[in-house]
Structure formats: structure tokens, C-alpha cells
Amino acid sequence: MTTSDIGKPPAARTPAGQARERILATAFRLFYSQGLRAAGIDTIIAESGVAKATFYKYFPAKDDLILAYLDKVDGVWTGQLHAAAEAAGPTPADQLVGLFDALASACRRDGYRGCAFINAAAESPTGTRVHDRTVAHKKQISAWIRDLAVQAGAPAPDQLSRSLTLILDGGLASGVLDADPEAAIVARNTASQLVSASLGRNP
Template sequence: MTSPAATATPAARTPAGQAREKILATAFRLFYAQGLRAAGIDTIIAESGVAKATFYKYFPAKDDLILAYLERVDGVWTGQLHAAAEAAGEDPAAQLVGLFDALTTACRRDGYRGCAFINAAAESASGTRVHDRTVAHKQQIRAWIRDLAVRAGAQDPDQLARGLTLLLDGGLASGVLDGDPDAAAAAGAAAAQLVAASLRTPPTPN
């Protein structure tokens, strides 16, 4: 079998406008499959088929490439969450439950290895640019869910948003740790119960 590196486009034949994309696409595949530290720069250069000088022109340090990778993952995953929520209809409460359909789809995908941001956080030290980017992603997701909770009329939007993001992250982790894609369905069912409970009007004291 011919290795991916052997079939990569030679650097001299790679148009300058495509070089960065080739590097990033290769890094996206290797970082997710192998981990941020296990996927080395030399391997990424070889499999992307670009010259070393070209690589460092676009990504002077490995962390620059990791941040670009996380930015792309953010766009993909956030887009999937929003699409799943919107597919549930216009009711914000239904969207809070519907967004978990993206989790079900993710956990059933071939090569699924959990949340790229949780994985990245586990490999990066607190206070670094990479770790800060993972925290920012999680904060952005929780802020979006909180906004839906507010529009749904939740009694405590902050608590509901935190609870749902914990279920979301737990489902992402369980999907790979248990090797059971049904973990996502369980997370979605728990989310539905949590949303329903948060919207109930508390009894009026006598």
C-alpha cells in the first residue's frame, strides 16, 4: 500500500494559494486522529506535500498551526450545533433539545475521538494560547445556549446553560470512552428533562 506521504503533491507543484490550505487540512486530520503532540511537524509537512520553508512561512510555530486547527474545528462544530438547533423549529425550548442531534451525529461518525477542544485542553497547560482558545470556545457555546434559555423563558438561564453544556461535554466524552454512540441519545433525553423542568412555573407560596 502506498503511504499518504508518497502520494502527496510535490512542493514545487503546489500553488502558493493552496499551500496553507493543504497544511491545515493535513493538520486537521492528523491532530484529531493522533493528538496535538503526537502529530509532528515533519509528518505534517511530508503528508501535506509542501516545502519546510513554505510551512514556516504560514505557521512560524506549531502552536500557530494548532490554533488555526482549533479555529476550523470551532467553525465546523458550532455550525453543526446551530444547524441542529434550527432544524428543531423556531421555539427556543425545542432548539435547546434539538441541538443535541448534532451530538448524536458526531458520535456515530467513523473515526470519532471525542471533542477536539476537550482533547486539546488535556494536552495544553493552563494560561497558554492553546488552552485559552479551548476555554473561549466552551464559553461561546455556553453563552449561545444561555441566550436560547433566556428566550425560552427559563427560570435560571445561567444554571440551565451550564447544565446543558455539561451534558453536551459529557456526551462527547462518553461517546468515545464507552464506545457507545447511544450515549448521545441518553444525553439528549436528559437535556429534554432538564429543559422541561427549568420552564415549569414554581408553585405560589400560600
């Protein structure tokens, strides 16, 4: 979701592997900060310091690079969500609320521009590979939240998962639209109340 894990020295790789990682790291930064279409291939090539032939060897089309970027974002953001959930405690009910701590951390980072997947979906026509990748990510997150809801004993796990996903996406958007990281706190509190109501517990 963020660029916090980009730019760190890569592990030992062949020069070819390093070139691909430089391209992807540069694309990660530019795609997130400027948008998928505004960040041009020539700029990415220049800033990554690779030859044009090397770029096209790894990414024959811009969409190939965008998909690799989204795969990287998926790994980072999904990891942050799971880590936040696990840090909240062993019970699925607590984890359903705790995952929102990842939202709070994201909204406070310098250069935060919202959800990379929502941004990508807004720039990509329905039915394209890029748009399909954004949908797949959202379905994956929703399925994970639903699984936690089932484990927590929610009588209507589909509804709870859908509601929590909407709150999460709303918090991601509000954090950048309102320029107010406190939106994440509101989202967490709302999620806590919803989970408690769904499970018949006092918040």
C-alpha cells in the same frame, strides 16, 4: 469537531493559498486522530506535500498551526450545533434540545475521538494560547445556549446553560470512552427532561 468536511477540493485559490489549505487539512486530520503532540511537524509537512520553508512561512510555530486547526474545528462544530438547533423548530425551548442531535451525528462518524477542544485542553497547560482558545470556545457555546435559555423564558438561564453544557460535554466524552454512540441519545433525553423541568412543562 470531525474530519467530515476536510479533504474536499478547495475553491479556486492561488498556489500559495492552496499550500496553506493543504497544510491545515493535513493537520486537521492528524491532530484529531493522533493528538496535538503526537502529530509531528515533519509528518505534517511530508503528508501535506509542501516544502519546509513554505510551512514555516504560514505557521512559524506549531502552536500557530494548532490555533488555526482549532479555529477550523470551531467553525465546523459550531455550525453543526446551530444547524441541529434550527432544524428542531422555531422555538428556543425546542432548539435547546435539538442541538443535541449534532452530538448524535458526531458520535456515529467513523474515527470519532470525542471533542477536539476537550482533547486539546487536556494536552495544553493552563495559560497557554492553545488552552485559552479552548476556554474561549467553551464560553462561546455556553453563551449561545444561555441566550436560547433566556429566549425560552427559563427562570434561571445561567444554571440551565451550565447544566446543558455539562451534559453536552459528557455526551461528547462518553461517546468515545464507552465506544457507544447511544450515549448521545441518553444525553438528548436528559437535556429534554431538564429543559422541561426548568420551564415548568411536561416532557
